[in-house]
Amino acid sequence: MARKILLLKYGLPGALALLFLSGAVYYLFIQPEPSSLTTLETVVQPQDAGPAGVSTGTVLLSLFYPAPSALPDEPLLLKEEKKPVRRFSQPERQAMEVLRELSRPSPSGIPSALPPEALPLHVFFLEERLAVVDYSRKIQENLPGGMDAERTALYAIVHTVTFNFPQISAVRLLVEGKEQETLAGHFGIEGNLQADLSLIQDYQNPAGNIRVETLPP
Template sequence: MASGKKRRKYLLVYILVVVGVFVVGVLVGPLLREKGYQIKDWVIQPRPPREMKVVKLYFSDPQAEHLILEERKVAALPYMSEEAKEILKELIKGPLDSSLKPTIPLQTEVEDVYLKDDCFYVNFSLALKEKHPGGSSGELLTVYSIVNTLLINFPSQSRVQILIQDKPVETLAGHIDIRNPLRKRLDIVKEP
């Protein structure tokens, strides 16, 4: 008789467990499926397009005597240093207008851009110095295409320090002293 009671207890526990699992499945299953659909919908929704802004880049005229303004659209980024880096990458790509000349060697990379007080610190790869074609006017236009491009697009800043591999250098090609931060020079800019 005792074994019959034990069997009934086990059977009752077994039935309660099965019913409990069934009830939990019925109640929780739709919630899990609903969350799955939400995640699926979230994953396939397209990312909103980035906001674009018009920036001003300075390139050389054909005679390498003046800087000429060219406007271009770039993605607006949340941090000034990130946006400055993107603008400099566009400057390195060179002008879209075939009558203008690039001022920075194409192999140059912008390693980093950071801000302190009212000054941009721009760290370039060694290619800016090693691949530079030289000449005093070419060097002048390279330096001030960088400086003017940044300071015209970011009027809250007033100086630019050019670095090569994290260090200030005396010159790029032997003519223009860039050991200290520089201010923009509009006297070498010519209207198109």
């Protein structure tokens, strides 16, 4: 009887205290740092330890590739594909990683809009929702040329960054740290580039990039 009383008197509060303590320890020391990538979905648990705070698993991200089924009179569109990418806790490092993946073929085998040698050198997230992406010169030297190739390369980058990082609404593209007038002679990149949904397959916007026969008076 006395054992029962002792158990009720000290055992229950003790168990509750233990539960509270373990919760506090988990919250303070064990819980992983919350990601700022609100749309990221962890699909695989940590695969390689690496230096502390670097790679913590794999995430499924949206990457953009030239859509193979564009109609003859439409500009080449982009197609979204999900791809597992190494996960990083720091958003800028994560952006570097997804842009590195963007230079490789899509999971369904679509060749990238970017040359395989075109790799990002730096990515900075600035205030006012701007990401600065600095590429190696190979992006200009090895781009196949032509308006369609240039535009798909540009917007593959812009959409891949803005779709995966909701805190970013525009991208400033640099080549080896310097602003360029264009990437390949057609489209201006001196300003901030925003996502253009009319260039994404299945996102066609009738007010956007469609053929124009006549103009309103």
